[in-house]
Amino acid sequence: AQTVTQSQPEMSVQEAETVTLSxxxxxxxxxxxxxxxxxxxxxxxxxxxxxxxxxxxxxxxNRFSVNFQKAAKSFSLKISDSQLGDAAMYFCAYRxxxxxxxxxxxxxxxxxxx
Amino acid sequence: xxxVSQHPSxxxxxxxxxxxxxxxxxxxxxxxxxxYRQFPKQSLMLMATSNEGxxxxxxxxxxxxxxxxxxxxxxxxxxxxxxxxxxxxxxYICSAxxxxxxxxxxYFGPGTRLTVL
Numbered sequence: 544a545q546t547v548t549q550s551q552p553e554m555s556v557q558e559a560e561t562v563t564l565s566x567x568x569x570x571x572x573x574x575x576x577x578x579x580x581x582x583x584x585x586x587x588x589x590x591x592x593x594x595x596x597x598x599x600x601x602x603x604x605n606r607f608s609v610n611f612q613k614a615a616k617s618f619s620l621k622i623s624d625s626q627l628g629d630a631a632m633y634f635c636a637y638r639x640x641x642x643x644x645x646x647x648x649x650x651x652x653x654x655x656x657x
Numbered sequence: 658x659x660x661v662s663q664h665p666s667x668x669x670x671x672x673x674x675x676x677x678x679x680x681x682x683x684x685x686x687x688x689x690x691x692x693y694r695q696f697p698k699q700s701l702m703l704m705a706t707s708n709e710g711x712x713x714x715x716x717x718x719x720x721x722x723x724x725x726x727x728x729x730x731x732x733x734x735x736x737x738x739x740x741x742x743x744x745x746x747x748x749y750i751c752s753a754x755x756x757x758x759x760x761x762x763x764y765f766g767p768g769t770r771l772t773v774l
Binding site: 589 | 689691695699700701703706748750752754762763764765766767768
């Protein structure tokens, strides 16, 4: 079964600093998608970044970037210049090509300290 | 673009009554919608996949007679919790996926908090 593991239940970072959230996954598929979603206190799930497994280049969205290591099945999220508004639960998710289902990790709660 | 709404945002009901939650895609047509349940401080658990014009596909362990899903149009899916009990109290989230709009991405609604007394 495909699983997604987020080994850090909680993380904290100082405002303006950089933080990296870890995610590993287990799959036998070669083609799939990976996502990071943010869930702030409002509970609205927001797509942060997505990565196609066939692309070697790491995805980047402004202050958010990923380190995708396909062989290691690792998909970490780096948040640069952290802002107070980045405080939220962050969920890593996996979806194999040909399936509509997202498999979520258990989440990492990020606290940003002023 | 890709906005998904849910209504109501929160609802309190008495045990034994039924509650309907609506999920709408506002600016795109969603051929597939998904319903999740989230307990406090936990991840999202997929309940069912809803395809327009066909029966929903339920995940293992989800009672299809208790959680009725209808996807009558390309912009609306509904989840009805029938004969609700306190253990059904939870946060319910829908998401939608659209062809031609980053088809590999699900866009989420803001969720509905259900409290059953």
